[in-house]
Amino acid sequence: MKRVYNFSAGPAVLPEEVLKEAQAEMLDYRGTGMSVMEMSHRSKAYQTIIDEAEADLRTLLSIPENYKVMFMQGGAHLQFSMVPMNFMKNGVADYIVTGQWAKRAYQEAQKYGTANKIATSEDKTFSYIPDVSNLPISENADYVYICENNTIYGTKYWNLPNTKGKNLVADLSSCFLSEPIDVQKYAYLYAGAQKNVGPAGVVIGIIRDDMVTEDVMPFTPTMCKFTTYTENGSMYNTPPCYCIYICGKVFKWLLNMGGLKEMERRNREKAAILYDFLDNSKLFKGTVVKEDRSIMNVPFITGDLDMDAKFIAESKAAGFENLKGHRSVGGMRASIYNAMPKEGVEALVAFMEKFEKSVLK
């Protein structure tokens, strides 16, 4: 068995320990005589799996008692609709557009009410986070929406917006569980699992009690109402059982690693290795304003499309997978989520150094 260094932006690398456990349990989960895939979601064994997943997530993020955890389906894209359908009581929301997914969320919200674009970084290909300390928040805004880490562009809010008392709603998909956060700063946050947590097919939501109401838009599908999840322990219907089981294993792995403070230390260390190299390279350079750099997704270019293509081809041949940038921007991108070991980043930098030497000689 050969394992590559997988820099995919998502679905993305998972901890090898987690995959090995799942492999061992595939035909017989702990003496039940069946796979978790075959298990009734109403069984005691599965209830324990989902309960432990929630409890471990609560521990990892120190989730306060007045926040509920939800396991949902449909990806961040279904959240783009669920957020306005559930939260637009006045029919008004403010969006900060810092990348493709924030833009999609903003566009989708326009179906449901007045979505205001109160700031954007589209003028410079989303290569920075706008100043969000004093934005023109709408007086009757039901919420202020951000995408906290921009997977495609490699930017991250290191300071949350000043919402002037309005509810903050945030898509954390590509930075979820990469560092500790203060959950209380958010009215609602969610994350697609397939970046830093588990397989594609599950979205995790963390919602403050008072945000969960039956007062939603009248046409809201039952599966798009947050109450459907909060009132039924995410099991109104059959949840994506196996995906949640893998997420639960990742949560335990994170706890074993020392929790999110330790993960942040590791993630910063890994990111620094790559950014330091980029800042000193004569061939490669980062594409993002320094103070807004993500520690999860690191885009870079040579400035020469043919050279980029050559690098992508040669790195792939050398066992570094998925370094090609998103189809909408080109260039390269290394996603270095929790499960990417430091050795992977060091090996990448060593390869980049060698490549640079070979082409600049």
Next chain:
Amino acid sequence: MKRVYNFSAGPAVLPEEVLKEAQAEMLDYRGTGMSVMEMSHRSKAYQTIIDEAEADLRTLLSIPENYKVMFMQGGAHLQFSMVPMNFMKNGVADYIVTGQWAKRAYQEAQKYGTANKIATSEDKTFSYIPDVSNLPISENADYVYICENNTIYGTKYWNLPNTKGKNLVADLSSCFLSEPIDVQKYAYLYAGAQKNVGPAGVVIGIIRDDMVTEDVMPFTPTMCKFTTYTENGSMYNTPPCYCIYICGKVFKWLLNMGGLKEMERRNREKAAILYDFLDNSKLFKGTVVKEDRSIMNVPFITGDLDMDAKFIAESKAAGFENLKGHRSVGGMRASIYNAMPKEGVEALVAFMEKFEKSVLK
């Protein structure tokens, strides 16, 4: 490793061969150096997986060229909303209510227009399928809706309704791929995977070309529009990759078994073993009108709640799992999907015979 006989109604037993393959490929899918869970959905390797899944499904069901295949999320419950949001052009639809899930679909449709209950079997606890040969189909009905196999009650439409020229929309979740069907009789059919096909978290839809239009209700979430799937090969956003991969393996297993005609033969053989026993038992009896019996879900009772409980406890101790009936009806239910071997049904009947003898002596 011990494997039990798992009679769960869903999530349900999967072919052991499929689980073994998935186990072997867990850390390194065919030399890619990664798990399918870690694989970019935009990679060639994953594209091949989803393309083969669709192609094999098309072969299994002889899906005509003018039908599209979609892989979606949200379970049948999200379909309950998607169907009216996409198909109610006149705002009218006719529902035949033969169980809990048809009822939920009917109730959900009322959010979106006039849903008419044109027939029901609720008067006798859904223990039969109404005569559907000459129902009062609404003149301007956009579609006629059925749930073809009723998982909880164990009934099955052996004749599809006479829709008098209207579009037939059907939930096939618990009979999908149990027998050949004539796809052309349906305008749209769908099935949650977790009964007869794969893990929970993916819904498969098969839709006739002309049913896919942009003319949907204006508030329809992008992820609830069928065009979002048909125009993007089910990859507008990240699909539930691993679940689709397992479904694909099940499709190949079905082809290797001889296809759906052979599966139907096996399924009828298995069901006959159990029904013949029930029809001759002095203790147990089936709960469904004979001609409407499902060959996938077989509910039965003793007529004595304490005796039912005793049977459920003793069968579980003997390695027969999930024989308890749905919480809404009680009694027992044996779900005998494709992956339940004949030996499992024979062993169950042998156990029931022994139990009967021991309590009636």
